Amino acid sequence: MADPVQEHYEALPYPPRDPRDEAKRLITGSPSRLDELNHYVYGGARDFGKPFRALVAGGGTGDAAIMLAQQLADAGANAEVVYLDWSKTTRAVAEARAAARRLTNIRFVSGSLIEFGSLGLGRFDYIDCCGVLHHLPDPAAGLASLAGALNDEGGLGLMLYARLGRTGIYPLQEALRGLLNDADNIDTRLAVAKKLLAQLPATNWLKRNPFVTDHLTEGDSGIFDLLLHARDRAYDVAETNDFVEAAALRLVAFVPEARYRPESYVSDAALLKRIERLSPIERAALAENIVGNLKSHVFYAVKRANPVTPPAPDRPDLVPVYCELDPAELGAKLKPAGVLTASFEGWQSKLPLPPLAPAIAGLIDGKRNLGQVHAALRERRADLAWDEFAAQFRVFYAAFNGIARLMLRAPSR
Numbered sequence: 240m241a242d243p244v245q246e247h248y249e250a251l252p253y254p255p256r257d258p259r260d261e262a263k264r265l266i267t268g269s270p271s272r273l274d275e276l277n278h279y280v281y282g283g284a285r286d287f288g289k290p291f292r293a294l295v296a297g298g299g300t301g302d303a304a305i306m307l308a309q310q311l312a313d314a315g316a317n318a319e320v321v322y323l324d325w326s327k328t329t330r331a332v333a334e335a336r337a338a339a340r341r342l343t344n345i346r347f348v349s350g351s352l353i354e355f356g357s358l359g360l361g362r363f364d365y366i367d368c369c370g371v372l373h374h375l376p377d378p379a380a381g382l383a384s385l386a387g388a389l390n391d392e393g394g395l396g397l398m399l400y401a402r403l404g405r406t407g408i409y410p411l412q413e414a415l416r417g418l419l420n421d422a423d424n425i426d427t428r429l430a431v432a433k434k435l436l437a438q439l440p441a442t443n444w445l446k447r448n449p450f451v452t453d454h455l456t457e458g459d460s461g462i463f464d465l466l467l468h469a470r471d472r473a474y475d476v477a478e479t480n481d482f483v484e485a486a487a488l489r490l491v492a493f494v495p496e497a498r499y500r501p502e503s504y505v506s507d508a509a510l511l512k513r514i515e516r517l518s519p520i521e522r523a524a525l526a527e528n529i530v531g532n533l534k535s536h537v538f539y540a541v542k543r544a545n546p547v548t549p550p551a552p553d554r555p556d557l558v559p560v561y562c563e564l565d566p567a568e569l570g571a572k573l574k575p576a577g578v579l580t581a582s583f584e585g586w587q588s589k590l591p592l593p594p595l596a597p598a599i600a601g602l603i604d605g606k607r608n609l610g611q612v613h614a615a616l617r618e619r620r621a622d623l624a625w626d627e628f629a630a631q632f633r634v635f636y637a638a639f640n641g642i643a644r645l646m647l648r649a650p651s652r
């Protein structure tokens with residue numbers, strides 16, 4: 240008998256996408272934006288002129304494969320993106336999207352991650368696997384086989400479901416299992432789920448969780464993916480880290496980083512002092528428990544022996560680059576020493592910005608390095624010393640990188 244998860248994605252590709260929309264927009268996001276993966280996996284120093292092979296494992300309807308292939312093509316990279324999924328209907332959507340964009344740098348493969356080793360796909364510099372490992376019968380074995388296909392200097396961009404932010408989903412999945420029989424087909428399952436959804440009392444935990452909205456507005460494929468999945472588990476921060484370490488990998492960072500900093504949420508000096516004593520993972524776990532709205536964990540990982548770190552924002556040769564922000568618009572909007580506000584599932588960030596924020600914001604163009612940004616500012620303020628600029632840029636960077644909108648490129652190695 241076919242695997243129920245494979246049957247599910249054959250019948251209902253997820254997320255639903257219309258290839259005609261490629262003419263209107265490129266869907267971007269974390270992980271796997273090119274500048275973001277370069278920042279976290281390669282310390283910003285990857286030379287995309289050198290051959291680059293990426294795998295999108297469980298590529299679905301194509302979001303990551305299309306974004307990555309498009310950004311690599313735009314960068315003139317010498318790259319191949321391998322898309323792997325076991326659902327042929329899902330692959331057809333991704334292929335149509337690639338065709339609409341005339342992308343020629345994606346190789347589409349149909350196959351199962353469970354038999355990954357026998358697919359002979361070779362080795363990769365980067366692997367994206369989003370929303371897939373938590374659906375495997377043995378997620379640890381799945382991650383280990385992906386890690387085995389990674390070049391020593393490569394890395395992974397991963398997404399796992401997060402338990403706390405998914406409050407209410409699992410009791411409803413269990414309720415539906417109680418109402419359904421093995422013989423019920425996909426249409427019947429959906430009909431039963433919709434009837435139950437329509438009758439939920441106001442006290443139901445999914446109804447009381449206002450952060451789970453996306454799947455419920457995505458039609459049948461969203462409802463099935465959320466409530467009728469045959470295999471679906473979730474992880475907290477500590478479990479995510481254990482999961483990564485068990486595959487001989489090291490977690491580089493959760494993104495957006497500001498959501499994983501307790502100091503994004505608390506300002507009391509005594510609490511901050513206690514937070515200082517915690518390890519990075521303990522801080523992230525604390526942040527998750529304080530904010531409560533993280534529905535998924537997006538993070539980058541590299542091999543345990545790989546010492547790479549994201550570039551520290553204090554070298555004149557680093558080039559700051561925005562992820563989908565317009566420098567002119569931003570420069571005009573920011574106030575000196577204001578705060579950066581952004582909305583994340585009910586939480587509104589208020590990240591401190593330095594006095595020079597509007598001026599710095601308008602000078603970031605993905606070409607000027609920090610030395611050149613400093614020089615341009617000195618044309619307006621001749622006494623602006625590098626140390627003062629660097630101190631202000633660190634605050635600017637903590638805010639914008641914290642919401643995953645600013646990365647750093649380093650001279651390539």
Ligand SMILES: C[S@@+](CC[C@H](N)C(=O)[O-])C[C@H]1O[C@@H](n2cnc3c(N)ncnc32)[C@H](O)[C@@H]1O
Nearest residue numbers: 248297298299324325326351352353369370371
């Ligand atoms: C929730 S979707 C996520 C798709 C995509 N990664 C994204 O983020 O939009 C999960 C995908 O993983 C695929 N998948 C699940 N288990 C798989 C397996 N064992 N082998 C290959 N693909 C698998 C499904 O077919 C489905 O397309």
